[in-house]
Amino acid sequence: MSTYPQQIRELMDRSMRILLLAHHNPDGDTLGCLLALGHYLAPGRQVTMVCADPVPDLYKFLPGWDRVLTNQEALALPGEYQLAIAVDASDLGRLGTGGEELLARCHRVASIDHHATGEAFGDPAWIDPEAAATGELVYELLLGAITPEIATALYTAIVTDCGSFRYANTTARTLAIASKLVEAGADPHGIATVVFETRSLASLRLLEQALATLQVTDDGKLGWMDLTEEMFQKAQADDTQGEGFVNYVRMIRGVRIAILFRENSQKVRVSFRSQDLDVGKLAASFGGGGHMRASGCELPLPLATAKEKVLATAQSFIEGGHGGT
Ligand SMILES: [Mn+2]
Incomplete structure (x- = not known):
């Protein structure tokens, strides 16, 4: 039985000013965990919730989303924090611009995450790659003190990271916790x-x-697909609206590695998905990270060059039979 939840509970009990941090380019898991902890800790404490990027429109149904500050907004506020808790962030870089500066104002940093890759930080660093979502761990941390707001936040965290319970990371524990959250509202x-x-x-x-x-x-x-800056302009779409597109490539029968190339100013963000190969390793070979079946990296290259490089490596990755389990 993990002692991490107990350690983090003790730290929360001793701390009056707490900083909660989500990862940049936020998804449902990190935001759900951030808000669940925010709701849980708010009574009687000063809680500041931050994320390097603004909350995407999609998640603006989550109770309390409007209290999430950007890292820059939080840096403009005075004072120190007794405790920081980062959720779903596999390394410090995931906290985005200003994240490390904020942590420098915290006496103690704890991390709760489920990514197997990345350079862990925090003491304690509670990392459980068996969890489908960090939301499962936060559920365990809160020991059944689940209000309807917390239930909504954590259910969203879990259901997004396991793709509505369709992905390979879905376990009996995932479903059992989801059931408890539905009971809780x-x-x-x-x-x-x-x-x-x-x-x-x-x-x-x-x-x-x-x-x-x-x-x-x-x-x-x-299989692969491109998303260029020009497409965003033409569609009048904002930065968050390409989320999940890589899954259309993953759906194609016979495709073992699906890739989305997203052009982003001078860089290319690459997303990998697979049904049976360890694309966490593939992303790591480009300095990225993630999970076995879903990962990503960022290359400071023009789109055409990045594609050439990544496609060649992915091709030999398939031929090399980097199966994983
Ligand atoms: Mn996650």
């Missing part, structure tokens, strides 16, 4: 409608353009 249909069944027109216009670039190798085992 989370609305599975309402959350699924907002998170999975609702898209802006701009987002579909963006997808239309991205799908037009879809390619697979002759053997059909490697």
